[in-house]
Amino acid sequence: MKVTEHIKKANGNTLFSFEVLPPLKGQNIRSLFDHMDPLMEFNPPFVDVTYHREEFVYKKRENGLLERKTVRKRPGTVGICAAIQNHYQVDAVPHIICGGFSKEDTENALIDLNFLGIDNVLLIQGDTRKPEREFVAEPDGHAHASDLIEQVVELNNGIYLDEELENAKPSDFCIGVAGYPEKHFAAPNMETDLKYLKLKQEKGGDYIVTQMFFDNQSYFNFVEKCRESGITIPIIPGLKPITSSKQLTILPQLFHVDLPMELSKAVEACKNREEVIQVGIEWTIQQSKELMEYGVPSLHYYSMGKSASVYEVAKALF
Numbered sequence: 001m002k003v004t005e006h007i008k009k010a011n012g013n014t015l016f017s018f019e020v021l022p023p024l025k026g027q028n029i030r031s032l033f034d035h036m037d038p039l040m041e042f043n044p045p046f047v048d049v050t051y052h053r054e055e056f057v058y059k060k061r062e063n064g065l066l067e068r069k070t071v072r073k074r075p076g077t078v079g080i081c082a083a084i085q086n087h088y089q090v091d092a093v094p095h096i097i098c099g100g101f102s103k104e105d106t107e108n109a110l111i112d113l114n115f116l117g118i119d120n121v122l123l124i125q126g127d128t129r130k131p132e133r134e135f136v137a138e139p140d141g142h143a144h145a146s147d148l149i150e151q152v153v154e155l156n157n158g159i160y161l162d163e164e165l166e167n168a169k170p171s172d173f174c175i176g177v178a179g180y181p182e183k184h185f186a187a188p189n190m191e192t193d194l195k196y197l198k199l200k201q202e203k204g205g206d207y208i209v210t211q212m213f214f215d216n217q218s219y220f221n222f223v224e225k226c227r228e229s230g231i232t233i234p235i236i237p238g239l240k241p242i243t244s245s246k247q248l249t250i251l252p253q254l255f256h257v258d259l260p261m262e263l264s265k266a267v268e269a270c271k272n273r274e275e276v277i278q279v280g281i282e283w284t285i286q287q288s289k290e291l292m293e294y295g296v297p298s299l300h301y302y303s304m305g306k307s308a309s310v311y312e313v314a315k316a317l318f
């Protein structure tokens, strides 16, 4: 079932959903299910699975020279989605990225997903390939999520890359896109970012999932600005409980988000990791309660391979 249908069916009640990462290469599906099992108690109608492209790592050879290797640390998004749907009978939402994919690769991935009975995709540009600093599109690929949306919409209309196909069957994917309450880091300003977010809706985006944020006011302002700009699709807030004091500096670096003073002070005052985890849980519960009162379609948690904090948050709310 489509994410938008789940939202409609909930009839104004807030859903619980979360995002998982494919396990590191070498692990098996059980390691992911062990992480997901406790969270399934709260009946998520859909679960997102991230996509991780290859990256370059440099290994020092005996002669002192550096050897460049290409590695994919977390492969398996498509297979994991099929395994989740099969094992839990919930909808899995694979993230599909522009980076590293030609249009042909994208079409083949979409055909696989269609055969597997996957109804939803979250379409994004994808992170830059480490250690590169700028995103580079494939020569025959897509530069932006909006271009990727166009391809999926074409397929939904039965238009494949091979124009000579006869009697080609259309897919019917529901399309999620990413939004940034604190602006995407590469956008010169919020207005420009919103212009492109609106373009994603116009091209066929059905709903938005936001980057994590720690101050609900940034989400409320974002929703208001989106609505003023004519963005009408559901905007699902993304939340992440803090689990270590290191995250006070890592999260702003990685995700370009602000942490409120009150939260950073509370984390700094903690004497050990357990106390930090507790602060993270309580902060996220407060955020979630306020967002629920506001009437958000779903509370979407970034579990990042650790379910314990999300479990405690969900237990307090669902």
Ligand SMILES: Cc1cc2nc3c(=O)[nH]c(=O)nc-3n(C[C@H](O)[C@H](O)[C@H](O)COP(=O)(O)OP(=O)(O)OC[C@H]3O[C@@H](n4cnc5c(N)ncnc54)[C@H](O)[C@@H]3O)c2cc1C
Residues within 6 Å of the ligand: 049, 050, 051, 052, 053, 095, 097, 123, 124, 125, 126, 127, 128, 143, 144, 145, 146, 147, 177, 178, 179, 184, 185, 186, 187, 188, 192, 193, 194, 196, 197, 199, 209, 210, 211, 212, 238
């Ligand atoms: C909910 C969520 C899930 C994510 N999941 C993953 C994942 O699984 N794997 C992963 O690698 N990364 C993931 N990311 C990170 C994401 O790939 C990065 O944030 C990326 O830098 C931007 O992705 P986007 O789809 O928002 O890009 P885009 O929509 O392409 O936007 C990127 C930048 O270009 C601008 N822009 C947009 N469209 C155009 C256009 N047509 N012309 C010119 N400029 C334009 C925007 O303003 C923005 O500054 C996720 C992010 C979010 C919020």
